[in-house]
Amino acid sequence: MSNKQSNRVAPSIIKQALQVNNKPFPWLKAFSAGVAAALPVMIGLALGHLQYGLIAGLGGFTYLYVFNTPYAQRAKKIISVVLALTIVTYLGTITAPYPLATAILMGIIGAVAVFVFGALKIAGPSAIFFVLVFAMTTGMPINPDEAFLRAGLVFLSGMLSFMIAMIGWFFNPHGPETGVVTRVYLQLAELLDSVGTDKFIEAKHKVMAVLNESEETLSASYIPWRTTDMFKRLYLLNTHANELFIMVVKNFSNADTPLPKELGQSVRMLANSLNKRKNQDFKPILQPEKMESQVSRLFTTIYNADAVLNEPISNVKKSIQFDSPSLKTIFMGAFDKNSIVFISSVRIGVITVIAAIIAYQFEFARSYWVPLSCVAVMSGASIVATFHRAIQRFLGTIIGIVIAGFILSFDPTGFVIAFFILILTFITELFIVKNYGLAALFFTPNALLMAESTSQGAFSFSYFAQARFIDIVIGSAIGLLGVYLVGRKSASSRIPHLLGKTLRSQAQFLVVLFSDQGEGFNARQSSERIKMRTNLTNLETLYTTASGEIPANREALDYYWPVLFSLRQLGYLLENCSKENNRPILSDEKLAQLLFTFESMANAATRSVLPKQTAVPEIEGYPSIQKEIQFLQKELRKPRR
Numbered sequence: 001m002s003n004k005q006s007n008r009v010a011p012s013i014i015k016q017a018l019q020v021n022n023k024p025f026p027w028l029k030a031f032s033a034g035v036a037a038a039l040p041v042m043i044g045l046a047l048g049h050l051q052y053g054l055i056a057g058l059g060g061f062t063y064l065y066v067f068n069t070p071y072a073q074r075a076k077k078i079i080s081v082v083l084a085l086t087i088v089t090y091l092g093t094i095t096a097p098y099p100l101a102t103a104i105l106m107g108i109i110g111a112v113a114v115f116v117f118g119a120l121k122i123a124g125p126s127a128i129f130f131v132l133v134f135a136m137t138t139g140m141p142i143n144p145d146e147a148f149l150r151a152g153l154v155f156l157s158g159m160l161s162f163m164i165a166m167i168g169w170f171f172n173p174h175g176p177e178t179g180v181v182t183r184v185y186l187q188l189a190e191l192l193d194s195v196g197t198d199k200f201i202e203a204k205h206k207v208m209a210v211l212n213e214s215e216e217t218l219s220a221s222y223i224p225w226r227t228t229d230m231f232k233r234l235y236l237l238n239t240h241a242n243e244l245f246i247m248v249v250k251n252f253s254n255a256d257t258p259l260p261k262e263l264g265q266s267v268r269m270l271a272n273s274l275n276k277r278k279n280q281d282f283k284p285i286l287q288p289e290k291m292e293s294q295v296s297r298l299f300t301t302i303y304n305a306d307a308v309l310n311e312p313i314s315n316v317k318k319s320i321q322f323d324s325p326s327l328k329t330i331f332m333g334a335f336d337k338n339s340i341v342f343i344s345s346v347r348i349g350v351i352t353v354i355a356a357i358i359a360y361q362f363e364f365a366r367s368y369w370v371p372l373s374c375v376a377v378m379s380g381a382s383i384v385a386t387f388h389r390a391i392q393r394f395l396g397t398i399i400g401i402v403i404a405g406f407i408l409s410f411d412p413t414g415f416v417i418a419f420f421i422l423i424l425t426f427i428t429e430l431f432i433v434k435n436y437g438l439a440a441l442f443f444t445p446n447a448l449l450m451a452e453s454t455s456q457g458a459f460s461f462s463y464f465a466q467a468r469f470i471d472i473v474i475g476s477a478i479g480l481l482g483v484y485l486v487g488r489k490s491a492s493s494r495i496p497h498l499l500g501k502t503l504r505s506q507a508q509f510l511v512v513l514f515s516d517q518g519e520g521f522n523a524r525q526s527s528e529r530i531k532m533r534t535n536l537t538n539l540e541t542l543y544t545t546a547s548g549e550i551p552a553n554r555e556a557l558d559y560y561w562p563v564l565f566s567l568r569q570l571g572y573l574l575e576n577c578s579k580e581n582n583r584p585i586l587s588d589e590k591l592a593q594l595l596f597t598f599e600s601m602a603n604a605a606t607r608s609v610l611p612k613q614t615a616v617p618e619i620e621g622y623p624s625i626q627k628e629i630q631f632l633q634k635e636l637r638k639p640r641r
Contacts, residue, residue: 023433023434024433025430025433025434026429026430026433027430029066029429030425030426030427030428030429030430031426032063032066032164032165033060033063033064033066033425033426033428033429034421034422034423034425034426034429035164035422036060036062036063036157036160036161036164036425037057037060037061037063037421037422037425037446038057038060038418038419038421038422038425039060039160040053040056040057040059040060040153040156040157040160041053041054041056041057041417041418041421042415042418043056044056045414045415045418050413050414050417052149052153053418054417054450054453055089055140055150055153055154056153056154056156056157057157057421057450058085058089058133058136058137058154058157058450059082059085059086059153059154059155059156059157059158059159059160059161060157060158060160060161060425061085061129061132061133062078062081062082062085062157062158062161062162062165063161063164063165064124064125064129064429065077065078065081065124065125065129066078066161066165067123067124068175068176068179069123069176069217069220070174070176070177070217070218070220070221071166071168071169071173071176071221072220072221072222072223073220073221074165074166075162075166077122078158078161078162078165078166079162081158082155082158082159082161082162083155084113084130085129085130085133085154085155085158086151086152086154086155086158087151088109088130088133088134088137089133089134089137089147089150089151089154090147090148090150090151091105091109091134092133092134092135092136092137092138093137093138093140093143093144093146093147093150093151094144094147095138096137096138096139096140096142096144097142097144099360099367100357100360102138102356102360102368103353103356103357103360103371104353105134106131106134106135106352106353106356106368106371107348107349107350107351107352107353107356107371108349109127109130109131109134110127110130110131110348110349110352110375111127111345111346111348111349111350111352112345112349113126113127113130113131114126114127114341114344114345114348114349115334115341115342115345118334118340118341118344118345118541119330119331119333119334119341120327120330121537125379126379127348127375127379128372128375128376128379131352131371131372131375132372132447133154135368135369135371135372136368136447136450136451137150138368139366139368139451173228173230174221174228174230174231174234176217176221177217177218177221177231177234178230178234178274178275179275180210180213180214180217180218181214181218181234181237181238181241181274182271182274182275183210183214183271184207184210184211184214184237184238184241185237185241185267185268185270185271185274186267186268186271187203187206187207187210188207188241188244188245188267189264189265189267189268189271190203190206190207190264191203191204191206191207191245191248192248192259192263192264192267192298193258193259193261193264195248195252195255195258195259196252196255196256196257196258196259197258200253204249204253204569205565205568207245208245208568208569208572211238211241211242211245211572212572214238214241215238218231218234218235218238222320227320232320233308233309235320236305236308237274237305237308237309240301240302240304240305240308241305242576243301244267244298244301244302244305246573246576246624247294247297247298247301248298249569249573249624250623250624251294252294253624253627259295259298260291260295263295263298263299263302266299266302267302270302270305270306270309273309273310274309321524321579325530325533325534329530329534330534333530333531333534333535333537333538334534334538336538338494338497338498338501338538338542339538339541340491340494340538340541340542340545341538341541344545347378347482347483348375348378350482351374351378351478351479351482351483352371352374352375352378353371354478354482355370355371355374355474355475355478355479356368356370356371358370358474358478359371359471359474359475364467364470364471364474365467365471366451366467366468366471367471369468369471369472369475370471370472370474370475370478371475372475373397373471373472373473373474373475373476373479374475374476374478374479374482375479376475376476376479377475377476377479377480377483378479378482378483394472394473394476396439396441396443396444397444397468397469397472398469399441400441400442400443400444400445400448401444401445401448401468401469403441403442403444403445404444404445404448404449404452404468407420407445407449408448408449408452412449412453417449417453420445420446420449421446421449421450424442424443424445424446424449425446427442428442428443428446448468491542491543491545491546492546492553492556494542495539495542495543495546495556495560496605496606496607496608497606498535498538498539498542499539499560499563499602499605499606500602500603500605500606501535501602502532502535502536502538502539502567503567503598503601503602503605504598504599504602505528505531505532505534505535505536506532506536506567506570506571506574506598507594507595507598507599507602508528508531508532509523509526509528509529509531509532509574509578510574510594510598510625511528511591511594511595512526512528512529513574513577513578513583514583514584514585514586514590514591514619515585515586515591516585523578524578524579526578529574529575529578532571532574533571536567536568536571539564539567540564540568543557543560543561543564559638562635563632563635563636566628566631566632566635567632569628570625570628570629570632573622573624573625573628574625577622577625583621584619584620584621584622586617586619589617590617590618590619593614593615593616593617594616594617594629596614597614597615597616597629597633598629600612600614601632601633601636604636605636610636610637610638610639611633611636611637613633613637614633616629616630616633
């Protein structure tokens with residue numbers, strides 16, 4: 001990178017790291033997180049065992065993994081987090097006397113957590129709190145005999161967090177699913193309003209994204225042995241939304257004139273009715289006096305969706321089907337040398353081990369703060385995000401150490417400690433959505449308060465501040481250096497290969513869909529579909545990571561963006577086609593031509609050259625697929641600027 005580029009990039013990174021977004025404050029979640037962290041300490045104090053209460057408080061970190069996901073999925077996720085925190089507490093206690101084993105285990109814990117969260121696309125803080133709990137237990141008074149006791153306390157506290165996280169189920173069991181389906185219809189209304197305008201492409205992309213999200217959300221919340229009427233309505237509404245989207249894309253992608261405004265208004269009314277079902281007076285669907293047959297079919301689909309929402313569910317007959325890949329399939333797809341999830345997990349594991357060995361070798365006070373800071377910095381999704389984390393953590397830590405030192409200088413005990421844990425956790429969760437640096441102002445003193453309260457020895461502010469500051473600076477520097485040296489270009493250099501792989505997997509799925517595969521064949525459960533989805537997900541993650549490299553290759557990113565958009569659109573069309581049973585069987589000549597077209601594009605993409613123009617055969621009944629392949633070929637043939 002030239003000096004001129006460096007002079008431009010550095011201020012930009014600092015400015016972005018200090019930006020505060022406009023997301024609303026999560027008041028309820030923040031308060032619940034504070035209660036989950038402080039209540040175990042209060043219970044321990046009430047029973048006369050403050051130290052046990054503080055250890056149990058580590059299980060309160062479980063609540064920090066709670067997000068607005070379906071309760072069925074949330075239950076599985078939170079229980080898994082509780083078990084994981086219990087295991088790392090046990091491991092931290094028994095390996096505390098052995099620094100090398102501690103360093104290696106810390107790296108393994110970080111790597112496994114990053115891999116699992118990345119492969120399953122789980123929102124949350126990933127590895128940081130697993131490493132934190134493991135690290136803090138290694139810093140407690142060494143007593144391997146207490147391993148089961150400490151693990152049990154963390155488990156009980158984690159289950160308390162689980163109960164707090166599931167309270168909402170009693171009041172609104174399908175709240176997350178209702179929210180995402182409502183957003184689907186609101187975004188569909190925007191799409192209908194954008195037909196015939198220059199906003200259509202952007203609106204189409206947004207609808208496709210939220211439809212994929214709704215499909216994943218409903219699939220995650222589906223319990224075969226317990227299907228409520230509300231869930232059936234949401235499933236059918238989502239099905240009608242997919243049909244409406246396909247009809248718009250198929251018939252109005254090249255429209256020059258806008259659709260009747262009543263279409264968008266009717267869909268918005270449906271969304272508002274879904275969002276406010278209780279005590280809601282349903283209004284009739286609006287429609288113009290005169291309309292074309294294609295517009296009439298759109299209104300028919302809206303009528304059907306309205307019937308699902310308002311009529312008794314027994315009047316609507318349709319089975320519920322989800323075809324989610326198995327965990328084995330997901331993990332095997334992520335366990336690939338070109339998977340950025342696998343690469344990131346290996347990188348964070350190795351660098352964390354190195355940071356831990358350095359810390360223990362030089363015998364830093366509370367050595368675990370070095371690798372812990374390293375993990376926190378490397379949790380950024382890209383190089384730029386890693387630099388953002390480093391800047392935010394550095395600035396937040398400086399002030400956070402002062403706050404922690406000030407609190408600890410008064411030698412707090414009992415309910416005062418519990419009160420500060422509640423307040424600091426509450427403020428941390430309140431500001432984490434705004435800026436990581438702001439959250440670090442309060443997370444740092446919270447973690448330090450818990451760590452120092454569970455350790456022994458007299459408190460000295462100057463020694464404490466100096467030791468923590470040095471630990472965090474060294475850990476952050478190791479993380480930054482490791483990511484910069486190892487991962488500087490690892491994403492962008494892999495895009496051509498994975499792009500070719502994705503194109504070939506789409507070709508294979510296309511052939512499976514439009515050829516005779518024998519009686520009883522289910523395209524939704526085929527290995528070709530799973531490969532296509534896996535490759536497309538890996539490619540999207542790779543592109544996102546590449547956009548955060550320093551320096552980012554803007555020409556390449558601008559070239560690949562419309563290609564990636566087209567691949568998403570084509571994948572969506574193929575997915576929807578696989579749900580239908582009456583697909584045409586194409587001739588061998590047409591299938592061969594399709595394979596040749598995709599192989600030409602894949603071969604050219606792998607070698608970073610422009611593909612040759614080839615004819616795309618017609619697919620009867622599916623003109624949108626043919627048009628999307630032509631569009632994809634056109635985008636790949638555009639020369640890079």
